[in-house]
Amino acid sequence: MTVAPLVQASPPLASTTAAAGLPPRPLIALEDVTVRFGRGAASVTALAETRLAIARGDFVALVGPSGCGKSTILRLVSGLLPPSSGTVIVAGREVGAEPVRIGMAYQNATLLPWLTVRQNVMLPLKIVEPFRSAWRRKKRGEYRDRAEALLAQVGLKGFGDKYPWQLSGGMQQRTNLCRALIHEPDLLLLDEPFGALDQFTREELWATMQELWMTKRTTVLLVTHDLREAAYLANRICVMSARPGRILEDCAVAFPRPRPMEVVYEPDFVTLTQRLRTLIMGVRSAASL
């Protein structure tokens, strides 16, 4: 088992590949994107001239010191936040107009307490087309079965009729993942989804997440503070600098899948996480000077 060397960030731009007619185009492309909050002297640059391209079906982790703009990138890609300059391209179109389906999961599970676990999971089907049009017809049949199947896949078989507050934190987060995946999104955005869980639960969820990704091959963009999480789950890790954020390093993670949990104790894995750690510590101290 070998770790790919840390390569300098040089993701191809969507426009150049498109111009050259080279398939496949990346699902997501950030081109020289800058994000500033506030105006005038008080403005803060959260993200500076960032370029990032993510291929369809890839699993990319964003790591970096806190406040470096990791979540800002998620909000850009999901269309919740417009860039101050530059373009965000999702599925070949500028963000906001894209026909892609997006699933999102935060650290806070934000399940609706008045709905059962199954109803929570089915919520996106009630809202997203083309499922929405058939909601009345299929909510008791096909959609229900689909939710149950997904729940079973994350180990929550038989919990569909419980209410969220009857579940442990780990189970709530599993439900949250199901809700983010039920409408078969092209893109799954995860913002520290396992951050509030204890070590063992977190590792269980890593395994579940890997399994989900391997069966569905959804494109995933994961924001995390946990370097082991990034190295265990992702195909690619992008390391960001302190504010104003930009991508410093872009390295591939080559451990074969399915990765057993023991992989985290292998020397190559430890070397990788240590390098990432040194990098981020360096960025942090440079920022505080």
Place this chain on the structure above:
Amino acid sequence: MERLLDTVRTRAASIALILGVFVVWEVACLGFRVSDIILPRPSQVVAVLVDRWPAIAPHASQTLYTTLVGFGWGVLVGVALGVLIGSSRLAFQTAYPLLVGISSIPKVAVVPIFVLWCGAGTVPAVLTAMIICIFPIVVNVATGIATVEPELEDVMRTLRASKLDILWNVGLPRAMPYFFASLKVAITLAFVGSVVAETVASNRGVGNMMMIASSSFNVPLVFAGLFLLAAMGVSLYVIFSLIERRVTGWAHRKTDLAVAT
């Protein structure tokens, strides 16, 4: 089983307290020989209620009617305004001072205006009941909708949910516990509103009956009116509590639902 015993015990205690108050009242009046023009005994009040029920009943039903109609309109207008204000931060900040201003006007003061506009009788009572119960409903519904977690709103917006989708699926259900809490306040306030209006400008209703009774020093009848108002207020409060329990059980999960499941 233990929980059941617990509820029985608390219920029994509160009933005993209420009865105790009446007993002390009765005994004190007898012991100190208080004239029934100053303070009638509870037994006298009940006797008046029973004896003169045919005369009292139309007043009671009039008050109940104006209160419920005013309350109904208040709920409609209050929910509409609450949804409107809660859905937008700008609306919330803009309209809030005005609402506070309106709510701090003593409602007795507006009754003459309603009388001027609509004449004496049922209409001003309905309007006063409505005006007085709008404010708590608006504030509670707006708060429930405005405090939806931002993460949840992000999740919904990435699903391309419209504002209406978010309101319908998240905002409104989330506001329900707030709404029902405000209903319990609003229904008791609505009684205040209609009785005040009847006292000032009406020839029907419990408020009017009490005015007439006190001007002829029929103090037991005045107290009968009070008892009647208390009974109606409590009944409606209980009804709304029961509905609340059914609709928003998830918000009281620690006490009820956990046992049911």
